[in-house]
Amino acid sequence: MLALIYFIILGILAVGSALCVLLSRHPLYGALSLVLSMLSLAGIYGLLGSPFIGVVQVMVYAGAIMMLLTFVIMVLNGARDSKTPMFDGVSLFVIPGVIVLAALVGFVLVRTPMAFDETTLRGSVALTSRTLFDVAQTGPGYFILFEILGLLLLSSMAAAVLLAKKRLGSVDSDDKEEK
């Protein structure tokens, strides 16, 4: 009962702030709503019996990634961005897409039996690590995916560094520095 009340509060917060991300004029408000949405998601993870995922959500998404995002938004020209019209030509395609997606997800959610069984939902630290890093031959083999993801992130970071390097070392920027 108590868990259901918490779930409803957190769910409303998560969905409401996610809507705010779409509807807010200024990108900074959008980013802050996204932070709130992620925090309520973390609460829902904790409610589902996996506090580890919840805390990692707070640490990685709300703490690190959104902090980087706010950093970028603050460096951008905020005054001009707040004058961008909310709806333009692209919205003709985006809004129907969003509505169709929402309808699909809603349909799936309505069709699934929404049983909230506290005893079966467990995602402790030990369980998470055992599932992820089971190197036995008969195991699920998630650790290979984990390693590949690491490689992917590394390569994307290298690409980003290369792109930034090229911009800095180009003839254009060198000229500006000399002036």
Next chain:
Amino acid sequence: MDIIESRTWIEWVITIAKFAFCFVPVLYILLLIPMERRGAGFMQDRQGPNRSYIKIPFFGKIRLLGYVQNMCDGTKLFFKEMFAPAGVNKILYYVAPAIPFAIVFLSPCVIPWFGPMVFEWGGQVVRIPGSIVDSEVGVLLLFGLSSLSAYGAVLAGWASKSKYSFLGALRTSSMTISYEVCLGLSMMGMLLLAGSFNLTDIVNWQEHHVWGIVAQPVAFFCFLIACIAETGRAPFDVAEGEPELVAGYHTEYGAMQFGLFYMGEYSHICINSFLVATLFLGGYSVPFVTTETMQAHMGGSLAVLCGVLAFFALAFLHLIYRYSRKLKATNLTNRFEILREYSLYKIVAWLAVAVFIAGGVCAWLYYDPSKFVVNGFAVGGLATAVGTALIHLLVLIAKSVFFCWVWIWVRWTLPRFRYDHVMHLGWKIILNIALINLVVTAVIAKLVGGN
């Protein structure tokens, strides 16, 4: 309500009473501000602020060793007008100072303040964990919360619509991100050895093996540096470097809004010093004595505790007597006034010495858990558990106060780093050392422990 009946009433009382530990960081502000000011005076060979006084009958002007100055400062901040400059973003401007201060109340929930209290109550064994939230994610929760507290500075800088605040906020956010990484990585070696995120388990491991500072000396120094950087104090206070940015992200703030930032900073120091003490200095565990030994000889342990406290009171008395003797020989015009003030301290300290010695002797001679019976109900187990918790708490506080002093010591010793030097230190030196330390620890732990 079966949720209430699932525990005995004594468990509920202690569980609810533990929420009082949320206020520890705020209480530490009262300790840290005078410590910082008089400490700065000590480092720079001057007196520090100690002239404000309260006048009471008979003893005259009482200055409480400079403590009254802080009460005056607090009162001034509290009654100042809250002022917002024109053009600020009103909502974010008022919300921003509250964020770091709200996190201060949440952070202490995972720190184990004492070892798990295990005692027998009415025929059943009761176990109460030492932290408010006894979760298996433990220290990760603390990191998640402390990474959120940087939003306060970032939003303050952005909402102020001032170039200085803005640059300060940018520097804060980039520095927080960089040093979070170092902080987490340098701690990982310790977590690997203990095999748990839960801080109670980590302290337990240290109690039965060695302290973290012995097992992981490199990680300890990386962690300490990253901790100091994360609180944003000198020598890492590039976010509010006075010669460059006036006061950084809180340039446009005044009154209690500035006070909230100020209190948030000091509470952050408190939390981080508790964290260092818990992770690397054995937390609540008493050096060279295990909890089991202490509980077996509870009377003696309490007597030793009282003896240590009496020693501190005597050391304070020694300082007072020595200084009054020196003062009598001078010809300062206000020396009799000061001596009259000191007579109050002497009375209080002598009373404390008498109480501590009497308490120690009583504990030594008469402590016997089997005799403690209230209305035919044995409470001896509870008495031993509470005594252990008290000793644990005082030991943890002593360790953390030492680290608070390290913070002040570092601040008034080292000059400020340049911004690019801070980034260089974080990303190119500490991060690499922490990474190598983690790999070496993992290999050695695998070879030696085989887990």
